[in-house]
Amino acid sequence: MSKEKSDEVTRMIILGPSAQINSSELVQKIHMLELPLTIKSTCYGAIIHGKENVVKDAVEKIRKLDPYNIFTKDRGFPPGDPRRCRAKRGAAREGFHQLEKEFELLDCVREALEKPREVHIEKPIKIDPDSLKKIITECENED
């Protein structure tokens, strides 16, 4: 693997349903960061590709545009890769279906992030042997 390639990463920038900017504005803002990145405008936001530290820096700056409505996720394939790009495949790329499902929840995620609430996490407890024996006896009696 060549060195230039191995430290390059791709990130998907996804705009939530209540985002204050649209994808073309987002792409403009990313261009204005003047970072050495490959930028692709998409229906859900944008894809950025470049050196890992540059992408990380860009993601931090992009999040600040609308912290509760901009979500990011790693992507394995570079932007426009013919193995994944919809233009070449003729149908939605595989990951799009999961993204579509998760997109439905993004507005709830935004609401929870804006108004955080402390919740109590109950630790799962192990079932005691007597209760297990009772369940087994009940099941046997049913049969």
Added chain:
Amino acid sequence: MKIAIFPPNSLILADLIERKGHEALALQKEIRKKVIDPEIDSPPFNITEEEPIKGLKYAAIEVPSGVRGRMAIFGPLIDEADAAIIMEEAPYGFGCVGCARTNELSMYYLRKKKIPILELQYPTSREEAIEMVNTINTFLDGLEEKNG
């Protein structure tokens, strides 16, 4: 902390983890290693006969090669994990996470690892989704406290 997520390609889980300053062990990081190599032996991905052999570390020889091949990718992520968030019943029936047996095996390895684990159900309503985000954030804050 490095946190394994399940489904391993989840946007919401990966994003929430990164917001709290942790590293999400997302599947895409492993996939990237397979697809950007200029010497691709087995297009379109670099999944070769080596993968089911590597998968033997996680699954027995009689397990289908598809499961072992997937475990060769999921396995290193599980090995690296310091904590895990598992979201069950997620609609992940597409792409390379569409193998139910691999998913069961991956969850089994995560549970067996004796690391802090948060298990959730995929939310079906607005209230459940808000509760899920708050639970994840509380869990992540707890990890920070434990870690100093």
